[in-house]
Amino acid sequence: MNGQSAGHHEDRVRAAVNSDAAAKSALVASWQRSSKKLHRLDPGERKSPKRLTDAEFRKAKQNVEPLQMAAQSSLDRLYLAVGGVGCCVLLSDRDGVAMDRRGAASDDETFEDWGLWTGSIWSEESEGTNGIGTCLAERRALTIHRDQHFYARNTLLSCTTVPIYDHEGNLAGALDISSCRADLTEAFTNLISMAVADAARRIEAENFRRAFPRARVLLLPEANSGLGGLIAIDSDDLVVGATRSARIALGISQESLARSLAAMDVLSGAEGMEGSLDRAERAALQRALAHTSGNISAAAEALGISRATLHRKLKRFELRRAH
Numbered sequence: 001m002n003g004q005s006a007g008h009h010e011d012r013v014r015a016a017v018n019s020d021a022a023a024k025s026a027l028v029a030s031w032q033r034s035s036k037k038l039h040r041l042d043p044g045e046r047k048s049p050k051r052l053t054d055a056e057f058r059k060a061k062q063n064v065e066p067l068q069m070a071a072q073s074s075l076d077r078l079y080l081a082v083g084g085v086g087c088c089v090l091l092s093d094r095d096g097v098a099m100d101r102r103g104a105a106s107d108d109e110t111f112e113d114w115g116l117w118t119g120s121i122w123s124e125e126s127e128g129t130n131g132i133g134t135c136l137a138e139r140r141a142l143t144i145h146r147d148q149h150f151y152a153r154n155t156l157l158s159c160t161t162v163p164i165y166d167h168e169g170n171l172a173g174a175l176d177i178s179s180c181r182a183d184l185t186e187a188f189t190n191l192i193s194m195a196v197a198d199a200a201r202r203i204e205a206e207n208f209r210r211a212f213p214r215a216r217v218l219l220l221p222e223a224n225s226g227l228g229g230l231i232a233i234d235s236d237d238l239v240v241g242a243t244r245s246a247r248i249a250l251g252i253s254q255e256s257l258a259r260s261l262a263a264m265d266v267l268s269g270a271e272g273m274e275g276s277l278d279r280a281e282r283a284a285l286q287r288a289l290a291h292t293s294g295n296i297s298a299a300a301e302a303l304g305i306s307r308a309t310l311h312r313k314l315k316r317f318e319l320r321r322a323h
Helices: 002-017 028-036 054-085 105-112 131-138 186-211 244-250 252-258 263-267 274-289 298-301 307-316
Strands: 089-092 096-101 142-145 157-164 170-181 216-219 230-233 238-241
Touching: 002 028, 028 131, 054 089, 054 186, 089 131, 096 170, 096 186, 105 298, 131 142, 131 157, 131 170, 157 186, 170 186, 170 274, 186 230, 216 274, 216 307, 230 244, 230 263, 238 244, 238 252, 274 298, 274 307
Parallel strands: none
Antiparallel strands: 089 096, 089 170, 142 157, 157 170, 216 230, 230 238
């Protein structure tokens, strides 16, 4: 960006910040947070994004390691989809620090110069309006395209970002696709949005399953709200975990989980769930018996329940072990 263009952008941001447009524009509201209401940043700032020291990065990485491990295959798949067209993929923690990335080696120098690199801080507090930081601040999927960025130095970037929630429904980080290409069309940006949203949901699901390795994980159907989600059920048919979308759909809180929730009570009012728990449990029993050739002890161990509990469940569902 040349000096004249940068100056024009700075003037545009300052004019919007001093207007009353924030009530109607989420973008201007973010610019206001960045400038005078919260972070006191200057849109003309020329410094590169801040980066953690090696020691700070190692410490931050420990806090997000389970999520990062759960994300690996999804990051790989997402990069395969967009890496060939000049995009890089970033996974940040909840503080906006880029913890993992995928990018073409030929683009590494460019992206590192832009700060699209591990250890860089992309919080709204640090970088003003940007994909990762504003996504985390507003807790919603969004695209910050070129001159929608707060800093003039970031106006060659286009960033599409989706928030990621952990197994307890807490904000854990963000998944971002960034590009410096000037020829990104609206249609291609829409495709990127769908790809990154799908990858974020896969990461959440994998992280959830890893958090409850001995539980049965049940997928809820999408209701009118569009929210589905996952719940984890233990061998006593108690709900021991739920994703954020499942908590919203079923009205589950962390406090209610601590009080022991019967799965049937939780699911009785869920749209489309009539009989789903019984069907899921029956199918799980049948799979365990099939995998163990009808061996009750082995099937009970695989399910994480006692032989007596398995016998009771087989009797309830009128199932017979294979001969």
